[in-house]
Amino acid sequence: MSVIISDLQKIADLGLQQSPPFRFVYEALAWGNHINKWEDSWEVVERVNRPNFGICLDTFNIAGRVYADPTSPTGKTPNAEADLQASIARLRTRIDLSKVFYVQIVDGERLSAPLDESHPFYVKGQPSRMNWSRNARLFAFEEDRGGYLPVLDVAKAFFDIGFEGWVSLELFNRSLADPDPSTPRNHAKRGFESWKKLVAALKLNTGDASIVYGLDGTVSPSTSALPVQHRL
Numbered sequence: 001m002s003v004i005i006s007d008l009q010k011i012a013d014l015g016l017q018q019s020p021p022f023r024f025v026y027e028a029l030a031w032g033n034h035i036n037k038w039e040d041s042w043e044v045v046e047r048v049n050r051p052n053f054g055i056c057l058d059t060f061n062i063a064g065r066v067y068a069d070p071t072s073p074t075g076k077t078p079n080a081e082a083d084l085q086a087s088i089a090r091l092r093t094r095i096d097l098s099k100v101f102y103v104q105i106v107d108g109e110r111l112s113a114p115l116d117e118s119h120p121f122y123v124k125g126q127p128s129r130m131n132w133s134r135n136a137r138l139f140a141f142e143e144d145r146g147g148y149l150p151v152l153d154v155a156k157a158f159f160d161i162g163f164e165g166w167v168s169l170e171l172f173n174r175s176l177a178d179p180d181p182s183t184p185r186n187h188a189k190r191g192f193e194s195w196k197k198l199v200a201a202l203k204l205n206t207g208d209a210s211i212v213y214g215l216d217g218t219v220s221p222s223t224s225a226l227p228v229q230h231r232l
Helices: 002-016 038-048 059-066 080-094 128-136 151-160 183-202
Strands: 024-026 053-058 100-104 166-168 211-213 219-221
Touching: 002 024, 002 038, 024 038, 038 053, 038 080, 053 059, 059 080, 059 100, 059 128, 059 151, 080 151, 100 151, 151 183
Parallel strands: 024 053, 053 100, 100 166
Antiparallel strands: 211 219
């Protein structure tokens, strides 16, 4: 851990020397060898202790580690619900809001069969959660496509602690490889519908922004002041 901290302090210090300064966002990936829970990444952020070094909170990577297990027939870890709720409770009390630079909100697909060596997503030498993530992320509220993670429970904690910054709907899915020219548009529509449902479900105070450019080419007043960054 000391090597990780030292290296990241050097990177952050280099960023501070730039004009304007660079900000770095650190995220725990559910399949990480050393850092795989938000608690681990938060410890790193605290110990790096630089004003331009913050944390990214991701519903998929949080729930994908303590709640989901794609190698299990149930799709869950043995104590999924209790472990996730305990993690969310810690997040609500431990995180310094000023160090949350970015959040990501997506779901994951419940696989029809465990991700073992016979599964089409299996790649020798790669963690199962990585292969699941690359092939089977979904937008929130897509239960009809197999979504099953408690995305709302995790996302609610982000906004309950006061987060008002960048929100990304970070999707990786095998469907993105579809050569149909409509693929980007279809995914953008799905992402936009997911965002609208999230705003309604969590009663987010999005305020008044300027303009929304619709997927059909229309222009209308925005209903969201939160900047949305949709990564495909």
